[in-house]
Amino acid sequence: MLEVCVVGFGALGSFYSFALERSGQARVTAVCRSSYETVKDHGLDVDSNVLGKYDAWRPYRVVASTQEAADRQYRFVVCTFKALPDVISTPDLLGPLLDHGDSFVLIQNGVGVEGALRRRLPMTTIISGCAWIDATIVEKGRLLTQYGPERLTLGVHPLTDGKPEEESLEILTDLLLKGGTTPEPESDIVAQRWRKVLWNVAYSSLCTVSRATMRELLAEPHIELVNATIKEIMGEIILVARMSGIHTGTLLEDEAVDIIRRVKPTDFKPSMLVDLEANRPIEVEVILGEVVREAAEVGVPVPRLQVLYTSLKAIQHKLLANRRQSQL
Numbered sequence: 001m002l003e004v005c006v007v008g009f010g011a012l013g014s015f016y017s018f019a020l021e022r023s024g025q026a027r028v029t030a031v032c033r034s035s036y037e038t039v040k041d042h043g044l045d046v047d048s049n050v051l052g053k054y055d056a057w058r059p060y061r062v063v064a065s066t067q068e069a070a071d072r073q074y075r076f077v078v079c080t081f082k083a084l085p086d087v088i089s090t091p092d093l094l095g096p097l098l099d100h101g102d103s104f105v106l107i108q109n110g111v112g113v114e115g116a117l118r119r120r121l122p123m124t125t126i127i128s129g130c131a132w133i134d135a136t137i138v139e140k141g142r143l144l145t146q147y148g149p150e151r152l153t154l155g156v157h158p159l160t161d162g163k164p165e166e167e168s169l170e171i172l173t174d175l176l177l178k179g180g181t182t183p184e185p186e187s188d189i190v191a192q193r194w195r196k197v198l199w200n201v202a203y204s205s206l207c208t209v210s211r212a213t214m215r216e217l218l219a220e221p222h223i224e225l226v227n228a229t230i231k232e233i234m235g236e237i238i239l240v241a242r243m244s245g246i247h248t249g250t251l252l253e254d255e256a257v258d259i260i261r262r263v264k265p266t267d268f269k270p271s272m273l274v275d276l277e278a279n280r281p282i283e284v285e286v287i288l289g290e291v292v293r294e295a296a297e298v299g300v301p302v303p304r305l306q307v308l309y310t311s312l313k314a315i316q317h318k319l320l321a322n323r324r325q326s327q328l
């Protein structure tokens with residue numbers, strides 16, 4: 001049995017833990033925070049389009065802290081907490097687990113999420129993943145719901161000396177396939193992250209600043225205006241990516257057209273809006289901040305991204321202030 005530690009037992013943490021254990025070849029130590037008592041005492045109900053239904057599932061081990069988890073070596077330490085470098089860096093959050101992982105796996109949105117961990121662990125394998133999935137934890141941590149399809153693009157983040165390490169990626173892909181999910185190994189995960197950030201910068205930001213569901217954002221009276229704005233926002237990101245030498249398999253321009261064609265006016269809320277409504281910090285730095293900083297680095301003007309970034313920074317400021325207030 002392979003030992004796996006999953007830090008952040010929310011929507012994606014519990015979904016991929018369930019899949020990993022379903023492979024029959026891995027056992028998961030789940031590091032929980034607010035859901036610790038619930039998961040330990042009652043387990044988790046799963047209602048997933050991809051993985052099926054299950055009542056009161058418990059991972060192999062449930063612990064309340066990274067300290068408690070750090071009593072053994074793990075083949076994979078999987079990070080499925082929100083990427084919030086303006087709140088806490090990934091190495092600081094992982095704490096003692098940094099010395100207990102053969103490979104670290106980041107399943108998070110945004111670009112540049114690997115940076116801080118790579119600087120702390122220059123020669124350790126980091127697998128980076130972008131999930132295309134709609135999953136949520138409801139009923140105070142008791143129920144995982146997952147709608148529609150699931151896809152997880154995975155790739156090895158380059159080691160500092162540029163040497164590729166593919167074995168861990170093969171093992172992880174195999175476990176996830178056996179567990180019933182759809183991992184897609186990619187040779188250039190940085191490019192994949194830029195493809196995904198097109199969606200998140202455009203739709204997550206606009207839905208969050210306007211507090212609109214996709215149906216409200218894409219409503220008939222203003223759909224043409226929204227689509228034109230989305231194209232301009234994506235155009236800025238594409239220019240930054242091009243100037244930064246990001247090489248995607250297909251043209252980012254084609255990807256953008258495809259994304260706009262595929263989005264549906266449903267009641268879906270991007271995870272950034274879900275976080276805002278739940279008074280939780282939003283992933284503004286890894287979704288917008290990194291792109292805006294890269295734009296400055298390569299000298300590309302990004303006026304539309306600046307406006308979105310500034311608005312979301314102000315929202316984040318309020319969310320963090322509320323949080324400090326409630327902790328007093």
Ligand SMILES: NC(=O)C1=CN([C@@H]2O[C@H](COP(=O)(O)OP(=O)(O)OC[C@H]3O[C@@H](n4cnc5c(N)ncnc54)[C@H](OP(=O)(O)O)[C@@H]3O)[C@@H](O)[C@H]2O)C=CC1
Nearest residue numbers: 008009010011012033034080081083108109131133134135
């Ligand atoms: N949900 C989705 O459908 C999708 C999510 N993503 C991305 O995947 C990543 C994970 O998202 P998601 O699963 O939705 O997030 P959730 O908010 O559902 O889960 C995050 C979990 O991490 C926990 N956590 C945070 N800090 C710590 C800590 N210090 N120690 C232990 N646990 C901690 C949280 O605990 P607590 O409850 O106490 O805050 C929470 O349970 C994000 O980057 C997101 O953008 C990408 C595509 C789709």
Ligand SMILES: CC(C)(CO)C(=O)C(=O)O
Nearest residue numbers: 131132133199270271272
């Ligand atoms: C693109 C999407 C909806 C996941 O598939 C997402 O990343 C999010 O809600 O933040």
